[in-house]
Amino acid sequence: MSSLDGKVAVVTGGARGIGSATCKTLASRGAKVVVNYMSNSSAADQVVADIKAAGGEAVAIKADVRSQEQVEKMITEAKNQFGRIDILVNNASMNFVVKPFLYMSWEEFSQKLNDELQASFVTTKAVIPTMLEQKSGRIVYVSSNMSKVAGPAFIAHGTAKGGLDSFVKYIAQEFGPNGITANVVGPSLIETDGSAGVPDEARKMMIGHTPLRRLGVPQDVAGVIAFLASDDSCYVTGTYIPVSGGQLML
8 A cells, every 4th residue: 555645635526425535545545635625514524524533634625626716725725734735636526417418408518518627627727837846746537437438318427528538638648747647537336425316226237237246435436546646656647547346348
């Protein structure tokens, strides 16, 4: 298990689900963690409390990651608190409309594309100057298997995540010479509050198509993110890693 001692991580959407598990995992390996949230302050505060109870350091900072002004303020506050930024995990989820293409409007479709890419653009741009000064950095983006495998009525989500996958390759290519890596994790269905409404029959079908014969849990994704945030992955950049129990094999 690689140490993250002395590192500072910003995790967007860090209050719940994959974000919460990632914050706690990074903290358990020695990182000081900024738990970003937009509306659920009590959940973010609980993540911070859990980290501190385990002997780690963390702070919760509110910011809408689509807002350049709010993100820049968050990064400034994080640097004032911890002195540097070594790791950015782009995890904040953006709402999207689930509809067949035939019944979807351009406004519904483009809203997801714009929110997804704007959030990644804004947060990446906010941390890059600091990482350039440090000549090092780890940026991890949470995508989805839907960017590789089409699912009924998920065209807005899958297309937006496909755009994110491409965006990350360009970040990896441009900033690799400066010691900055950029990688994508692509989860399949993960057991979180957000997936609680998936019908049992659909769950059984997904499990049946998964070689490991179970759905993922947030810690499954957090472990891969921690690897990509560590020096163990120093020669890995521009990659897409499915976290799907073998459901997606590339």
